[in-house]
Amino acid sequence: MTQKFAITVTVNGTEYQRDVEPRMLLSDFLRHELGLTGTHVGCEHGVCGACTILFDGESARSCLTFAVQADGHSITTVEGLALDDDNLHPLQQSFWEAHGLQCGYCTPGILMSMVPFLKQNPNPTEDEIRHALSGNLCRCTGYQHVVDAVKLASEKMK
Amino acid sequence: MKPAPFEYHSPHTIEEVVALKSQYGDEAKFLAGGQSLVPAMNFRIVQPSVLIDLNRVAELSYIREEGEAILIGSMARERHLEFNEAIKNRTPLLHEAVPFIAHPQIRNRGTIGGSIVNADPAAELPMLMIALSARLKAKNKSGERWVEAKDFFAGMFTTALEPDEALVEIELPFAKPNTGWSFTEVAPRVGDYAMMGVATLVTLDKDKKCTQAKLVYLNAGDGPVEAFEAEVLLVGNVLDDKLIESAASHASEKEITPFGNIHASADFQRHLANSLTKKTLKQAVQRAEETL
Ligand SMILES: Cc1cc2nc3c(=O)[nH]c(=O)nc-3n(C[C@H](O)[C@H](O)[C@H](O)COP(=O)(O)OP(=O)(O)OC[C@H]3O[C@@H](n4cnc5c(N)ncnc54)[C@H](O)[C@@H]3O)c2cc1C
Ligand code: FES
Ligand code: FES
Numbered sequence: 001m002t003q004k005f006a007i008t009v010t011v012n013g014t015e016y017q018r019d020v021e022p023r024m025l026l027s028d029f030l031r032h033e034l035g036l037t038g039t040h041v042g043c044e045h046g047v048c049g050a051c052t053i054l055f056d057g058e059s060a061r062s063c064l065t066f067a068v069q070a071d072g073h074s075i076t077t078v079e080g081l082a083l084d085d086d087n088l089h090p091l092q093q094s095f096w097e098a099h100g101l102q103c104g105y106c107t108p109g110i111l112m113s114m115v116p117f118l119k120q121n122p123n124p125t126e127d128e129i130r131h132a133l134s135g136n137l138c139r140c141t142g143y144q145h146v147v148d149a150v151k152l153a154s155e156k157m158k
Numbered sequence: 159m160k161p162a163p164f165e166y167h168s169p170h171t172i173e174e175v176v177a178l179k180s181q182y183g184d185e186a187k188f189l190a191g192g193q194s195l196v197p198a199m200n201f202r203i204v205q206p207s208v209l210i211d212l213n214r215v216a217e218l219s220y221i222r223e224e225g226e227a228i229l230i231g232s233m234a235r236e237r238h239l240e241f242n243e244a245i246k247n248r249t250p251l252l253h254e255a256v257p258f259i260a261h262p263q264i265r266n267r268g269t270i271g272g273s274i275v276n277a278d279p280a281a282e283l284p285m286l287m288i289a290l291s292a293r294l295k296a297k298n299k300s301g302e303r304w305v306e307a308k309d310f311f312a313g314m315f316t317t318a319l320e321p322d323e324a325l326v327e328i329e330l331p332f333a334k335p336n337t338g339w340s341f342t343e344v345a346p347r348v349g350d351y352a353m354m355g356v357a358t359l360v361t362l363d364k365d366k367k368c369t370q371a372k373l374v375y376l377n378a379g380d381g382p383v384e385a386f387e388a389e390v391l392l393v394g395n396v397l398d399d400k401l402i403e404s405a406a407s408h409a410s411e412k413e414i415t416p417f418g419n420i421h422a423s424a425d426f427q428r429h430l431a432n433s434l435t436k437k438t439l440k441q442a443v444q445r446a447e448e449t450l
Contacts, residue, residue, distance in 0.1 A: 022166030045197035135261025
């Protein structure tokens with residue numbers, strides 16, 4: 001049995017303490033240890049973007065980070081975006097209104113990539129949005145409505 | 159769980175880092191951004207028995223000017239390079255090239271040291287180190303040594319580092335006066351590894367004659383490839399379109415040795431190298447002329 005490490009991680013503002021094997025990926029930690037299944041897992045080698053979360057406020061692949069590395073750090077997942085069930089984050093609301101998703105598998109990763117993007121680029125052009133989406137694969141939408149949704153969100157968030 | 163089990167160490171100082179590495183040698187791998195290592199571990203292509211995590215070593219993470227050079231700690235993230243003012247002003251070639259590396263989510267974690275030691279022939283940072291005449295500082299328990307970038311890359315995914323050494327610092331000399339730069343690449347999609355890419359530097363004298371030139375390619379052989387003969391064609395001359403064309407032909411036909419892959423045949427890679435060389439040389443000359 002490999003040694004376990006006691007870690008303390010703040011996820012969406014709540015502090016969690018767990019004992020983890022060092023090889024446990026942050027994506028598996030969030031899903032299996034904390035039950036936060038909003039973070040999706042597609043490829044587990046960094047390509048698809050479905051597992052994107054915020055690590056100390058910056059977007060990162062949770063499938064390429066070990067849970068032990070999050071000890072003492074702050075993580076935000078898609079569950080941390082909405083204020084409550086009735087008040088979606090403006091980006092989520094825009095995805096709803098502009099039909100930015102079909103099956104929804106890619107959506108949490110896209111949202112977690114676009115939150116910091118919109119913070120840094122409050123008035124993005126379509127070209128900039130498409131560039132920023134390049135690290136997130138979607139097999140359903142053809143991206144057009146995703147781009148529309150991000151554009152709509154940028155207007156809502158002004 | 160996807161990766162095989164390993165023993166995990168998370169040191170806080172460089173001293174502890176090199177002590178651990180000398181204790182475990184080849185059995186241990188450093189974990190930097192994890193953006194190349196963890197995918198390989200998830201596939202179990204790589205199964206290190208010990209991981210030495212560098213992410214809590216604060217003294218490895220900095221970018222600063224010192225004398226006529228920029229010093230960068232090996233744990234500086236690719237995203238830090240992208241937005242650093244000193245890099246933008248002092249080594250504009252690097253500033254121009256960093257956004258071509260992967261996606262923002264990857265650059266937020268990926269480090270300069272990790273990419274250099276990974277020594278992927280398709281990666282941007284290794285070939286940029288050659289183009290920028292970087293020096294790389296390797297450290298082990300008993301001391302440190304500087305290695306010129308041109309002596310550091312020893313083939314596909316292989317470097318001059320010894321099993322007990324860590325890469326700790328990168329030194330980039332400031333761009334020379336009257337030097338123009340240009341980087342570009344062609345990738346299947348934004349953020350993908352490129353099919354071909356070139357980093358170009360030209361220094362001009364007041365008569366617009368080229369006094370120094372650099373042409374370095376990615377994905378053009380088993381490591382970064384410098385087109386020395388094409389550089390010789392340029393030096394001493396005014397870089398008109400005719401000369402640029404012959405240098406581009408020489409580099410792309412005689413000096414690079416691309417292997418071809420599922421995205422591009424070797425012939426297509428040579429074709430790309432030719433047109434990218436012309437494009438970057440023209441832009442570099444224009445930028446150098448603006449300073450005269
Ligand atoms: C989807 C995706 C797309 C990508 N696209 C590109 C791209 O277009 N261009 C590109 O260049 N890269 C690309 N990358 C790779 C990315 O740039 C990596 O961050 C980089 O290659 C490795 O840096 P790292 O810090 O993550 O290193 P790690 O993955 O942590 O380590 C890489 C290797 O270097 C060793 N190492 C790390 N630091 C040190 C040190 N200080 N001393 C000694 N050894 C050390 C490790 O032991 C390991 O063997 C991509 C990655 C992904 C997941
Ligand atoms: S699951 Fe992490 S990028 Fe695909
Ligand atoms: S909505 Fe189905 S993968 Fe994007």
